Amino acid sequence: MSTIETPFFGLDFPGYVDPRVPYWHLGMHMNMDITRFLVEGREQQYLRHFFRDFAYNPQAMPEEEVALYVMQMKQPGNLRANLNHYGYIPQMAEQTAELAKEKLKVPMLAWGGSHSFGSHCFDSAKAISVNASGGVIEECGHWVFEEKTQFISEELQAFWKRAGRGQA
Incomplete structure (x- = not known):
């Protein structure tokens, strides 16, 4: 599973801020x-x-x-x-809270732009998956695919390749 610049609603872990607050x-x-x-x-x-x-x-x-x-x-x-x-955000928050009670077993890739969601995406992925990778993309806002096309394309390709081999 991969998520790029995606806010997570309904989680509860140290440092978590619901995206509805700052945005x-x-x-x-x-x-x-x-x-x-x-x-x-x-x-x-x-x-x-x-x-x-x-x-x-x-x-x-x-x-x-x-x-x-x-x-x-x-x-x-x-x-x-x-x-x-x-x-649909309120329902999404409820569903995510319920689903996050047990961590995902599938590999998860999560990136956020430094000038947008920042570490929120990766921190949330680590909180809900036993196998999370990713991080913060420097000098990038919300439009990752327009601002850092080459970087995110390479990251996605590498992740899917690792996931296909069961190594993500």
């Missing part, structure tokens, strides 16, 4: 109808904020790719569908 948008997005009301018609400004401000390198996401995301989000029903992920 304002998670709580806001959980209120899907209010968020939709505030964002509709402003999709470009809203998405640009996330692609620029949640990056270590604000230019990592080219303007033409931002425009594609904006075009998709403006399609009927897409904004609401995107917010459904956030609306």
Whole structure:
């Protein structure tokens, strides 16, 4: 199992901070109808904020790719569908808390960007898996695949290769 820049909800270990505390948008997005009301018609400004401000390198996401995301989000029903992920956070936290009572036996790879979730991803992976690897990617924000493409591709390939041999 691999997870890149993924927040973990519902865990309980020393030093754990629920991601809803430091990341304002998670709580806001959980209120899907209010968020939709505030964002509709402003999709470009809203998405640009996330692609620029949640990056270590604000230019990592080219303007033409931002425009594609904006075009998709403006399609009927897409904004609401995107917010459904956030609306599910309370249930996700409950399920994760229940599942984490016994550590996972499968290998787990977890990376977080130094200027985003940082050690949260790897620390959470260590708390829920007997075989966790990964860490913090320096000079990287939330958009790992855009900011550190080569690094994360190599890490994933090596992990899957080790996992295929039962050595991850």
